[in-house]
Amino acid sequence: MGTMTIAKGINNGLRAAMERDPKVVLMGEDIGKLGGVFRVTDGLQKDFGEDRVIDTPLAEAGIVGTAIGMALRGYRPVVEIQFDGFIYPAFDHIVSQVAKMRARSLGKIKLPMVIRIPVGGGIGAVEHHSESNEAYFAHTAGLKVVCCSNAEDAYWMIQQAIESDDPVLFYEPKRRYWDKGEVDETAASRPLLEAQVVREGTDATLVAYGPMVKTCLQAAEAAAAEGKNLEVIDLRTLSPLDLDTVAASVEKTGRTVVVHEASTFLGMGAEIAAALQQRCFYHLEAPVLRVGGYNLPYPPSKLEEEFLPDLDRVLDAVDRSLAF
Amino acid sequence: MSDNAVASTGEKAGATPHEEEVLAELTAPVPEVGDGGPEMVQLLTPEGQRIENVEYDEYVKDLSDEDLRGFYRDLVLIRRVDAEATALQRQGELGIWASLLGQEAAQVGSGRAMRPQDYAFPTYREHGVAWCRGVDPLNLLGLFRGVNHGGWDPNEKNFHLYTIVIGAQTLHATGYAMGIQRDGDVGTGDEDRDAAVIAYFGDGATAQGDVNESFVYAAVNNAPVVFFCQNNQWAISEPNERQTRIPLYQRARGFGFPGVRVDGNDVLAVYAVTQQALNAARSGNGPTFIEAYTYRMGAHTTSDDPTKYRVSAEVEVWKHRDPIERLKSYLVHTQKADQDFFDAVEAEGDELAVTVREGCLNMPDPTPDSMFDHIYVEEHPVVEAERKEFAAYHAGFTTEGGH
Numbered sequence: 001m002g003t004m005t006i007a008k009g010i011n012n013g014l015r016a017a018m019e020r021d022p023k024v025v026l027m028g029e030d031i032g033k034l035g036g037v038f039r040v041t042d043g044l045q046k047d048f049g050e051d052r053v054i055d056t057p058l059a060e061a062g063i064v065g066t067a068i069g070m071a072l073r074g075y076r077p078v079v080e081i082q083f084d085g086f087i088y089p090a091f092d093h094i095v096s097q098v099a100k101m102r103a104r105s106l107g108k109i110k111l112p113m114v115i116r117i118p119v120g121g122g123i124g125a126v127e128h129h130s131e132s133n134e135a136y137f138a139h140t141a142g143l144k145v146v147c148c149s150n151a152e153d154a155y156w157m158i159q160q161a162i163e164s165d166d167p168v169l170f171y172e173p174k175r176r177y178w179d180k181g182e183v184d185e186t187a188a189s190r191p192l193l194e195a196q197v198v199r200e201g202t203d204a205t206l207v208a209y210g211p212m213v214k215t216c217l218q219a220a221e222a223a224a225a226e227g228k229n230l231e232v233i234d235l236r237t238l239s240p241l242d243l244d245t246v247a248a249s250v251e252k253t254g255r256t257v258v259v260h261e262a263s264t265f266l267g268m269g270a271e272i273a274a275a276l277q278q279r280c281f282y283h284l285e286a287p288v289l290r291v292g293g294y295n296l297p298y299p300p301s302k303l304e305e306e307f308l309p310d311l312d313r314v315l316d317a318v319d320r321s322l323a324f
Numbered sequence: 325m326s327d328n329a330v331a332s333t334g335e336k337a338g339a340t341p342h343e344e345e346v347l348a349e350l351t352a353p354v355p356e357v358g359d360g361g362p363e364m365v366q367l368l369t370p371e372g373q374r375i376e377n378v379e380y381d382e383y384v385k386d387l388s389d390e391d392l393r394g395f396y397r398d399l400v401l402i403r404r405v406d407a408e409a410t411a412l413q414r415q416g417e418l419g420i421w422a423s424l425l426g427q428e429a430a431q432v433g434s435g436r437a438m439r440p441q442d443y444a445f446p447t448y449r450e451h452g453v454a455w456c457r458g459v460d461p462l463n464l465l466g467l468f469r470g471v472n473h474g475g476w477d478p479n480e481k482n483f484h485l486y487t488i489v490i491g492a493q494t495l496h497a498t499g500y501a502m503g504i505q506r507d508g509d510v511g512t513g514d515e516d517r518d519a520a521v522i523a524y525f526g527d528g529a530t531a532q533g534d535v536n537e538s539f540v541y542a543a544v545n546n547a548p549v550v551f552f553c554q555n556n557q558w559a560i561s562e563p564n565e566r567q568t569r570i571p572l573y574q575r576a577r578g579f580g581f582p583g584v585r586v587d588g589n590d591v592l593a594v595y596a597v598t599q600q601a602l603n604a605a606r607s608g609n610g611p612t613f614i615e616a617y618t619y620r621m622g623a624h625t626t627s628d629d630p631t632k633y634r635v636s637a638e639v640e641v642w643k644h645r646d647p648i649e650r651l652k653s654y655l656v657h658t659q660k661a662d663q664d665f666f667d668a669v670e671a672e673g674d675e676l677a678v679t680v681r682e683g684c685l686n687m688p689d690p691t692p693d694s695m696f697d698h699i700y701v702e703e704h705p706v707v708e709a710e711r712k713e714f715a716a717y718h719a720g721f722t723t724e725g726g727h
Contacts, residue, residue, distance in 0.1 A: 020518070025506070043336065049587025051505075051506055054331050054502075056541070057537070057540050057541060057544060059537045059540065059541075061495065061534055061537055062534075062537035062538070065492065065494075065495025065496060065498075065499065065534060065537070065538070066495050066496075066499030066538075066541050067497070067499055068496045068497050068499055069497060069498060069499020069501070069503065070495040070499045070502055070503045071499075072478075072484070072496060072499070072500050073499070073500045073502075073504065073507070074503065075503050077499075079469035089533075092489060092492065093492065097487075097489070097492055097496070100473075101485075102698050102701065103473070103697075103698050103699050104474055104485055105473075105474065105478060105485055106472060106473075106475060106698055107697065107698035108476075108477040108479070109478060109479075109485075110479060110701050132580065141707070142699055142700070143697055144700075162705070164702065165701035165702060166700045166701050168703055239706075240704050240705050240706050241706070260381070318444075
């Protein structure tokens with residue numbers, strides 16, 4: 001048991017996976033000596049060598065495309081994309097090749113690879129450095145999409161993603177990289193594809209993942225001061241979506257607010273709201289509400305606090321839900 | 325100002341005669357119906373005469389007469405499969421077909437140069453390479469008939485699935501080659517162990533970013549990969565001059581590895597050049613780019629009409645360079661094969677065509693619920709829920725209809 005940041009949790013998780021399985025290789029730009037732009041791979045090249053921690057040329061399609069070939073040869077590549085907004089040159093390989101190769105081969109091929117993407121805004125970055133594009137990939141059959149929100153999950157989920165025989169997109173909330181938390185490196189981990197109730201409550205359910213989990217927990221604290229008892233769910237997995245956990249909570253509270261950074265239009269919240277109204281229609285006391293980014297390109301950083309859901313916008317939605 | 329004045333007199337400041345030569349070479353227009361130019365490696369003329377080549381002769385010197393007859397058999401049989409598939413498409417049995425007519429030598433020459441442990445990453449026209457790797461032609465037809473996306477086990481034949489997205493497989497090939505390096509299966513000197521990868525693509529694919537990125541990755545990693553471009557002169561309706569300003573094989577130099585142009589209709593030359601490149605890769609000397617200069621005699625696929633975009637005179641020029649006739653002339657005048665042999669191959673082709681036709685017509689449709697199979701290795705609740713929903717929906721018809 002120790003306290004560490006999310007970044008360190010992922011670093012330790014990568015290290016553990018590499019020690020356990022010599023077929024695990026890391027690939028990405030600047031992940032070697034520099035340790036990645038967020039230092040998530042810090043020290044790994046020194047300890048595992050340049051053949052296993054591969055500094056690649058600056059070309060994202062090349063990173064993912066060659067990782068596919070490595071996986072076909074029996075390796076378990078873990079690629080790092082520097083920022084969410086740089087994934088698009090590799091989009092074709094992810095949706096057309098990574099996602100489909102198993103089905104195309106009638107099950108003869110498996111592609112055990114992980115694509116790590118630092119996601120979201122809130123760090124005052126220039127454009128293309130703050131995007132939330134998880135819905136593109138969650139929409140694509142053949143991929144698994146997960147997102148960690150705390151150090152404990154960071155440590156365990158990255159290892160589980162690497163151990164998965166299916167390709168996994170692993171989102172890391174970049175503005176939470178330096179948040180610290182307890183990590184028990186000996187405890188049994190919870191399943192990768194399972195949501196978790198991170199705060200119990202009775203009046204309404206907040207559903208979030210990644211960077212918004214912390215925001216929702218803060219909102220729940222603030223609401224508690226006003227006598228409202230909110231349940232908070234950390235989805236953890238976006239594809240497959242663990243609807244059972246969400247539905248069980250909604251059947252208890254009758255009210256749901258889904259919170260994410262991505263634009264609400266056709267975002268994860270749209271899927272969750274639609275699924276809940278089909279499944280929990282008679283339990284709902286209010287329509288499922290969504291709080292997310294506006295349907296805009298991510299704005300200049302001086303405006304990002306207006307764009308991103310914050311504690312007040314979450315609480316406002318809770319009030320609207322409770323008013324039904 | 326005086327420097328400019330000197331330059332304007334025609335004496336280019338600082339440019340040596342050699343540089344001017346290189347520049348002229350680099351900017352020379354691509355011929356409309358070229359013959360590949362003097363730098364193209366050729367061991368058999370279109371008339372089937374053997375040409376000596378100091379550099380490449382050694383790669384064919386050990387070929388027996390039986391080997392050569394084997395090449396001929398490959399060329400004829402895969403052309404027969406191709407013709408039958410084209411006919412099946414015209415009769416509505418295949419949704420579409422991408423014919424290899426005219427490119428048999430490029431595929432058989434390179435395919436036969438591979439060792440069992442080498443790995444091929446094809447595009448969607450490499451029927452001849454598939455043949456050399458032992459993939460059942462019916463598996464190729466299955467893709468075009470729509471019963472699957474490629475029914476063979478890539479690791480059983482070391483022949484990856486066809487890739488439709490242009491050029492994507494060149495990166496997969498490069499990554500696979502990087503895996504071979506890490507397995508230590510390069511440069512050991514063990515003929516049964518050292519391995520290489522060959523990535524197939526067309527002239528149109530050379531415009532793709534993926535292909536250029538694969539060149540970069542292969543170069544900086546010194547990966548054991550051979551890039552095999554079948555320059556069949558046309559990317560659907562776009563000719564070479566819409567794709568490139570320099571001969572394609574010359575591009576390799578800019579990425580830092582050798583490029584060679586070979587007569588793609590000369591099975592011996594293709595075999596020799598590919599042997600050399602694969603040997604180099606297997607022994608740790610990195611990638612080679614091969615431009616097999618050839619011609620797509622038919623349409624891009626059965627869906628297009630080449631008479632709309634190219635003139636028949638061009639096709640006539642290339643008929644004279646036919647890969648099968650060329651090898652046949654050579655075998656005849658060197659008395660390496662007799663009429664009985666040619667008749668036997670012809671008869672074998674007829675039998676194969678019947679097998680392909682019957683196999684195609686008898687190919688079972690996949691069961692409807694099989695579309696839910698193999699999406700993930702591990703069980704996925706959304707897929708399983710939809711599979712059940714689908715089954716229940718269909719079960720409803722049988723109980724309601726009472727059939």
